[in-house]
Amino acid sequence: MAEDRRTLLSIGAFFIILVVSLLLALQIFNDWTLTFPLVLLLFGVWMLALAAMRGANPEKYARSAFSTMSLGLVLIAVGGAWSLLVFGYNWLYSLVVILLVFGALAIAAALKRK
Numbered sequence: 610m611a612e613d614r615r616t617l618l619s620i621g622a623f624f625i626i627l628v629v630s631l632l633l634a635l636q637i638f639n640d641w642t643l644t645f646p647l648v649l650l651l652f653g654v655w656m657l658a659l660a661a662m663r664g665a666n667p668e669k670y671a672r673s674a675f676s677t678m679s680l681g682l683v684l685i686a687v688g689g690a691w692s693l694l695v696f697g698y699n700w701l702y703s704l705v706v707i708l709l710v711f712g713a714l715a716i717a718a719a720l721k722r723k
Contacts, residue, residue: 615659615662622652622655623652623655626652634647650684655681656680656681656684657681657682657685660674675718675721682714686707689706690702690704
């Protein structure tokens with residue numbers, strides 16, 4: 610039952626994130642091509658919030674909080690790297706962002722206790 614509520618909460622959060630991303634991309638940055646990277650960035654932040662909720666109340670057969678946090682960080686990295694490309698930075702900066710997050714996740718997974 611709690612998972613159903615989290616799913617409905619995530620759907621609502623996605624629609625709000627979509628509206629905020631459209632407004633940010635069109636009004637502040639004046640570039641509609643930033644909409645999808647902003648959705649990835651903001652939904653990654655939402656996944657981190659879900660991981661915090663999951664860590665406080667873990668379920669036996671559900672995805673772990675670490676797994677949800679990892680997915681959120683990967684979404685943030687991909688959205689951030691894509692945003693750097695849209696803003697005109699060299700593609701190497703995008704690669705650095707993604708490799709940095711994957712390296713940090715590898716270290717966190719290695720140090721994680723069962």
